[in-house]
Amino acid sequence: MRILVLGGTVFLGRAVAQQALAAGHDVTCAARGSSGNPVDGVRFVRVDRDDPASLDALAGKFDAVVDVARRPDHVRHALASLAGRVGHFTFVSTCSVYADNATVGQRVDTAPVLPPAPRDAEDPEKDAEAYGACKVSGERLVTEAMGADRAFICRAGLLVGPEDPSGRFGYWVRRAARGGEVLAPGTPDDAVQFIDVRDLAAWIVEAGERGVTGTYDGMAAPVTRQEFLAAVLGEDAPLTYVSQEFLAEQKVEPWAGPRSLPLWLPLPEYAGFMSRDVTPSLAAGLRPRPLATTARDTAAWLAGVDVGSAPDGRSIGLTAAEESELLAAWHAR
Numbered sequence: 001m002r003i004l005v006l007g008g009t010v011f012l013g014r015a016v017a018q019q020a021l022a023a024g025h026d027v028t029c030a031a032r033g034s035s036g037n038p039v040d041g042v043r044f045v046r047v048d049r050d051d052p053a054s055l056d057a058l059a060g061k062f063d064a065v066v067d068v069a070r071r072p073d074h075v076r077h078a079l080a081s082l083a084g085r086v087g088h089f090t091f092v093s094t095c096s097v098y099a100d101n102a103t104v105g106q107r108v109d110t111a112p113v114l115p116p117a118p119r120d121a122e123d124p125e126k127d128a129e130a131y132g133a134c135k136v137s138g139e140r141l142v143t144e145a146m147g148a149d150r151a152f153i154c155r156a157g158l159l160v161g162p163e164d165p166s167g168r169f170g171y172w173v174r175r176a177a178r179g180g181e182v183l184a185p186g187t188p189d190d191a192v193q194f195i196d197v198r199d200l201a202a203w204i205v206e207a208g209e210r211g212v213t214g215t216y217d218g219m220a221a222p223v224t225r226q227e228f229l230a231a232v233l234g235e236d237a238p239l240t241y242v243s244q245e246f247l248a249e250q251k252v253e254p255w256a257g258p259r260s261l262p263l264w265l266p267l268p269e270y271a272g273f274m275s276r277d278v279t280p281s282l283a284a285g286l287r288p289r290p291l292a293t294t295a296r297d298t299a300a301w302l303a304g305v306d307v308g309s310a311p312d313g314r315s316i317g318l319t320a321a322e323e324s325e326l327l328a329a330w331h332a333r
């Protein structure tokens with residue numbers, strides 16, 4: 001297959017390129033080259049999607065295209081240039097398109113989505129709140145331009161694994177390496193949901209090969225927090241579960257950022273965010289690997305680089321000192 005990745009200089013785009021190369025495909029990646037480097041073995045075409053004319057550099061026909069764009073105008077321009085000469089189009093969307101984050105166990109075919117972004121509010125870099133709505137717009141543009149028989153809309157969940165620049169999953173992997181009593185947020189039964197970036201990438205490449213179309217969630221089935229922490233930190237890790245009310249009182253942030261606990265979200269407001277029913281995705285070929293493998297490979301990658309963490313270690317998660325103070329306060333309350 002001749003495959004074009006619009007992106008391909010970071011995390012998922014690089015993983016798609018790697019999987020496609022490994023499957024023997026001819027891979028082109030198109031980006032500015034400012035987020036990182038494409039993987040060895042691809043043809044790299046430098047384009048800046050802010051300037052639609054730069055897409056002219058992408059000549060010829062492609063059997064499959066994968067687009068990770070966040071901005072609807074980028075998608076619009078790509079479709080104007082490519083729709084007539086590509087076979088299959090994957091648009092990488094997000095579970096942030098969903099309108100209801102509270103209801104547990106929703107499925108792609110029935111869950112309500114946000115309205116698309118208004119034309120004058122299409123830049124999620126200027127307005128982070130617009131991210132989900134912009135992806136809804138992108139999904140619609142792709143489905144309209146390609147037709148339902150050539151469009152694969154993949155709503156990714158939290159991406160984890162090697163090369164993750166966000167540091168969210170990495171926080172727990174690094175925490176495993178430090179040892180000692182671990183502050184665990186919420187309860188052992190809380191749902192946690194994610195996908196190894198390599199498994200999503202493999203499914204996207206396979207979707208192009210097999211002509212899978214339609215709209216799917218791109219994430220593994222949820223696990224409990226207990227299962228998650230046991231797989232990442234080890235079965236015997238000394239966990240102390242701390243209530244979300246205590247964490248809120250202590251100004252610990254959910255999900256990401258300094259003084260946060262990644263992969264933790266307040267309940268019941270976000271009970272639906274990491275508890276999606278992904279039966280249709282698994283039936284359509286998504287094959288998540290065991291979490292312990294993802295954790296092991298992420299640890300090996302983190303051992304060689306320093307990402308997802310500012311030099312003072314405060315860009316994501318709790319510092320060792322913050323965690324100790326919080327545990328002491330929890331035990332003393």
Ligand SMILES: NC(=O)c1ccc[n+]([C@@H]2O[C@H](COP(=O)([O-])OP(=O)(O)OC[C@H]3O[C@@H](n4cnc5c(N)ncnc54)[C@H](OP(=O)(O)O)[C@@H]3O)[C@@H](O)[C@H]2O)c1
Nearest residue numbers: 007008009011012013031032033034035048049068156159
């Ligand atoms: N990370 C998560 O947990 C998560 C969760 C849900 C959904 N998602 C979705 O999953 C996808 C992740 O994709 P990713 O990791 O490959 O990349 P990403 O972080 O979305 O990066 C965007 C890619 O597009 C390129 N790009 C950005 N602006 C450009 C421009 N003006 N012209 C040309 N290229 C441009 C970037 O390359 P250059 O900067 O080098 O140009 C980069 O390769 C995204 O669609 C995201 O919305 C992610």
